[in-house]
Amino acid sequence: MPELQRVRTVVISGGTGWLGQALTARLLRNEDVRLAVTYLIPAEAAGFEDRFGTYHDRIILRRVDVTDSQAVEGFFAELNEKWDDLSGVACLAGNWAGGRNIEQTSDLRLERMLDSNLRSTFTVVRAALPHLHRADWARIVLTASRAAFLTPPGQAAFNIAKAGVVALGRSLAAELQNTGVSVSVLVPAVIDTPVARAALPDADHSRWPTPEDVATVADFLLTEQAWVLNGAEVPV
Numbered sequence: 001m002p003e004l005q006r007v008r009t010v011v012i013s014g015g016t017g018w019l020g021q022a023l024t025a026r027l028l029r030n031e032d033v034r035l036a037v038t039y040l041i042p043a044e045a046a047g048f049e050d051r052f053g054t055y056h057d058r059i060i061l062r063r064v065d066v067t068d069s070q071a072v073e074g075f076f077a078e079l080n081e082k083w084d085d086l087s088g089v090a091c092l093a094g095n096w097a098g099g100r101n102i103e104q105t106s107d108l109r110l111e112r113m114l115d116s117n118l119r120s121t122f123t124v125v126r127a128a129l130p131h132l133h134r135a136d137w138a139r140i141v142l143t144a145s146r147a148a149f150l151t152p153p154g155q156a157a158f159n160i161a162k163a164g165v166v167a168l169g170r171s172l173a174a175e176l177q178n179t180g181v182s183v184s185v186l187v188p189a190v191i192d193t194p195v196a197r198a199a200l201p202d203a204d205h206s207r208w209p210t211p212e213d214v215a216t217v218a219d220f221l222l223t224e225q226a227w228v229l230n231g232a233e234v235p236v
Contacts, residue, residue, distance in 0.1 A: 006032065006085060006087075007032050007033075007034065008032055008034070008087040009079070009083045009084075009085050009086045009088075010035055010086075010088035010090065010222060011037075011038075011076075012035060012038070012089075012092060013038045013066050013091050013092060013120065013124045014038065014066065014091070014093025014120070015037035015038060015039065015092060016037065016044035018191065019092050019191060019214055019215060020037065020090075020092050021047075021052075021211070022210075022211035022212045023090060023219065024037065024048075025051075025212075025215070026216065027219060027222070028055055033058070034058045035058065035059045036062070036075075037060065037061050037062070038066055038093070039061065039062075040064075040093075045061060045063065049061065060078075060083075066120040066123055067115045067119045067123060069126075072124055072127045073127045084134075085135060086128065086138065087135050087137065087139065087222075088140070088141070089125065089128045089139075089140050089141070090141045091124050091140070092143050093121070094116055094117045094120065094121075094143060095112070096158050096199075097109055097112060097155070097157065098154050100154065100155070100156070101154060105156055110157045110160075112157075113158050113160070114160070114164070117158070117162055118161045118162075118164040118165055118168070121143075121168060125168070128140070133181060135180065137180040137227060138180060138182075139182060139184070139221060139223070139226060140181065140183040140184070141183075141184050141186060141221045141222060142168065143186045143188070144166045144169070144187050145158070145162040145188060145189075146188065146235065147162055148166050148187070149166075149187070166187075166233065169185035169233065170231060173230050180227075182229065182230035182231075184221040184226065184229050184231075184232045185232070186217065186234055188209065188214060190203075191208065191210070193211065213236065214236050
């Protein structure tokens, strides 16, 4: 497919975390990219603004509960009024909770994992699709986990939620066949962040991919050249 020169708008949900900031930094290298970033934690947003504040003309930063369908739809409506050429969505919002087997998993823990990982992704994708279909081509990147396939013990709620993200990606890929929109699913085992190191202090951190490593893959999946990867589940 020939490359189209245009100003591209990319949404990053949960974009103020470690991976979101790494992806933001990569995408901003292209002067033809504008970003709309959602966050939930004010301290993360403050750090994001400190790092990327000079790009205020190319970034919209909004606090949005991405499990709230009305809030998400309002965010996309605002974005459509300001920047109408949406070409990419990277769903990075999520959370991990372990330390419980199925018998010990409370309703609250299950709902928290389903909301933060699966519902947040579904809600953003559903709201984005009408806008993405207006573009000549567009890309969706979801974030699952290798735990969805390996299903380690002691974190059933997380495993189930991320397996739902995989199923969502497969369903989307089937629905998007023969369109200009395609979807890929990142499948990290673990990402080298301070939080992950604190949770697994005895692991071999030297073999963990950094947020920048994973962002490099996500960056490519958001390009026009990634059209052949519809339905890809990409281990990182």
